[in-house]
Amino acid sequence: MDNTIYYVCKYTPKEIFSGFDQPTERLDPAPTNFECAESCTHPNLCGYGKALIEEVMKRDIRRLLLVDCCDVCRRIYDVLWHQGNMEFLFLLSLPHKNTASSVSLLERELQRLQTELLALTGENFNPDKALHAWKSGIREAEQQTITEPHVRLIGAHGGTLLKEMIEQRMPLPVQDDTCTGRRMLMPAPECWSDTAYASALLNQHRSCMRMQFRIEEPDDTAVGTICHTIKFCDYYGFAYRHMRAQKEETLLKIETDCTPQSSGQLHTRIDAFAETIGAGANQIKKSENIHYIAGVDSGSTSTDAVILDREKKIVSSVILPTGAGAASGAEKALAAALESAGLKREDLDAVVTTGYGRETVGLSDASATEITCHAKGAHYLFSDARTVIDIGGQDSKVIRIDENGNVVNFVMNDKCAAGTGRFLDMMAKTLELTLPEMSELGLQWKNEVTISSMCTVFAESEVVSLVADNTAPEDIIHGLNASVAGKTSSLVKRLGGEPAYIMTGGVAQNQGVVKELSDKLGAQVYVPKEAQLCGAIGAALLAFGER
Ligand code: SF4
Ligand code: SF4
Known part of the structure; x- marks a missing residue:
């Protein structure tokens, strides 16, 4: 029989439990799914609430103290109470203030707890043990x-x-x-x-x-x-x-x-x-006596490679589909860039990788995240840029940079396809168009169409309904562009992005999205012709000691 009393919140009066000789342990739930929790709660419960219920049910925990921190905590209490398996379940009412009356309220709650513990254990509260636990807890926290x-x-x-x-x-x-x-x-x-x-x-x-x-x-x-x-x-x-x-x-x-x-x-x-913050695990050493540096951006849909000479001029670049594996895609892109420049692998002083496959690509001397590399690349392509908007195949990110191309702050959306290249890709397939055709056609819209859903699945059914209603494809495309631009401008605003704006990544090729985004932000969004190479350029620049 497990006598441990589990708790979750740091305001749990652990010292009172010590006064009753009851062992305590903080619950640290990290379930891989919410099977049990979703069978007995509403799916909109916060992730922590579900994780906690899952842990209690799977481990058959019978003694638990909760704090009435929020509605979710009260719902967790209700669910567990209704299950009827708990031997000891206490919901501590915690004041929000630290006034004298709040302290007195909490004191009464602690006395209620002592009464319940007396009933549970049959033991009286020992204040010396509680005091000892209080003092040793402070020493532990100091350590x-x-x-x-x-x-x-x-x-x-x-x-x-x-x-x-x-x-x-x-x-x-x-x-x-x-x-x-x-x-x-x-x-x-x-x-x-x-x-x-x-x-x-x-x-x-x-x-x-x-x-x-x-x-x-x-x-x-x-x-x-x-x-x-x-x-x-x-x-x-x-x-x-x-x-x-x-x-x-x-x-x-x-x-x-x-x-x-x-x-x-x-x-x-x-x-x-x-x-x-200058604490990257993989700090890139500045290469000495540079002849050529390669940067490789291993993305989910394309792998881009550039080679820079000692003057930081682009001597060759390629954009290839990533294909089945990040490593082989990067090898192919680098080989193609070398061939195009008339160089051999040994002519390169360093290869720096970035992108989602950066750590799996074996050919690199160093790697850095897309965030740092896009910031550096954007500064190289447009030195006035202060906000970089990168919409790639699977994710979108907005990066605020300073006058030297250093990252000030960033936000990312990489949890779903909404507002990314994948979203537009799927919509182009639904409309039976190529991406360049979609980009061209979207500029010819006449009537406003609103695509209300950003979820790819729901948006697709909206598009199918619009097609069935004989809505002009250019108007549908404009609606899609506006919804991607709306989602992206929200990210920009969330970050406090400021002009000048530069857009990189594959979606920068879609003129309709760029136009809508410029309108929503109230400032022109600049798209350099090397927009898709921005990450690879930034990766190569890091080997020049740019940080
Ligand atoms: S009261 Fe709620 S928010 Fe505060 S520490 Fe406890 S669990 Fe966290
Ligand atoms: S404060 Fe409440 S809603 Fe927020 S994570 Fe904690 S239990 Fe969930």
């Missing part, structure tokens, strides 16, 4: 405090998996200050006092977003902050906006649904963030 340069992870329930993934990709230690991370109460008095304990619990180091007061010690050695939010959690979405408005330091937002799969999708963001 966890990182004083060397580090990255801070803040926001919603982080979890071991997410923290370890970030640590693996970031050559700096990570301080977990998420709401399930470091827990440091105010100092303990000499003797136990319910009031002092309630106050210390509420006023712990670093208030979470739910509190209406802020206790936040300065963290002078943090070089960047990663803010974790959870899918379908409005609370942390708002908290992030608030943080972004206040923070001057570099801030990256990531979102997961607590599954290992969702953490795995964050590699490019984390790597790009590491590069932005």
Whole structure:
């Protein structure tokens, strides 16, 4: 029989459990699916809520303390209570303020908890044991405090998996200050006092977003902050906006649904963030006595290669379909670029790769993310550019850059095909057009057509209905272009993008999208003729020591 009492929130009064000799453990859910949770809850429950229910049900956990942090927590409590399997299930009412009456409210809640624990264990509360746990908890938290340069992870329930993934990709230690991370109460008095304990619990180091007061010690050695939010959690979405408005330091937002799969999708963001704060794991050494440098951008649909000479002039470039594998696609593209330049592999001083296949391509001397490379490439192609809009086959990203082509901030949409080249590709197939035909025809529209769905599947059925209604293809294409431009301009606005704008990636070839985007942003979006080569150019430039 497992006697452990599980908990999730850092405001859990663990010391009270120690006073009853009850072992506690923080739940760290990371399920691969939500089979159990979705059988007994509404699908719109936040990712954490589902993950927690899944964990409790799969592990047959019988003792749990929840905090009434939000509606989801109350729903989790209701679901578990209705299941009827719990031996001990306590929903702690946590005040939002730290006034005297809030402390007194919490004190009463803690007394209610003590009464229930007495009933569960048959033991009386031992204040000395609770006081000892309070003091050792503070020592433990002090030991966890990182004083060397580090990255801070803040926001919603982080979890071991997410923290370890970030640590693996970031050559700096990570301080977990998420709401399930470091827990440091105010100092303990000499003797136990319910009031002092309630106050210390509420006023712990670093208030979470739910509190209406802020206790936040300065963290002078943090070089960047990663803010974790959870899918379908409005609370942390708002908290992030608030943080972004206040923070001057570099801030990256990531979102997961607590599954290992969702953490795995964050590699490019984390790597790009590491590069932005100058802590990239794969720092590219400047090549000396340069003759030729190759940059290869291994994308999902095409692989682009460029060769630059010592003056950083493009001596050759190719764009080939990626084909079955990133490695073979990159080999072919590089071989074609070498042939076109009349060079051999040994004439190259370095090959730098980027793109989604950058780590699987064996031919590279170094690699960097698309974010850093597009920033460098865009600056090379248009030095006035301050916002790069890259819409590729599978994802779209917007990057703010400074006057030297360094990344200031970025956002990515790589979770679905909406607003990407794949979306337009599928719509072109539905209309039985090639992409160049679609680009040309879209400029000849006459009547406004609205495609309301950005989901590729639903948009396709809208297009089929419009075709059945004899709507002119050029008007349908214009509707599609407008919806891609609308989605992209939202990304630009979310990032606070400013002119001058440059557009790169395959979709930059679609004149209708570029025109719509320029209209929505109220400024011209510049498309260089080498738009599709931007990432490969940026990769090559990194070997010149450009950062
Ligand atoms: S947001 Fe605050 S109250 Fe809610 S689980 Fe996190 S730490 Fe606890
Ligand atoms: S992630 Fe958001 S909605 Fe979900 S339990 Fe936490 S605070 Fe509530």
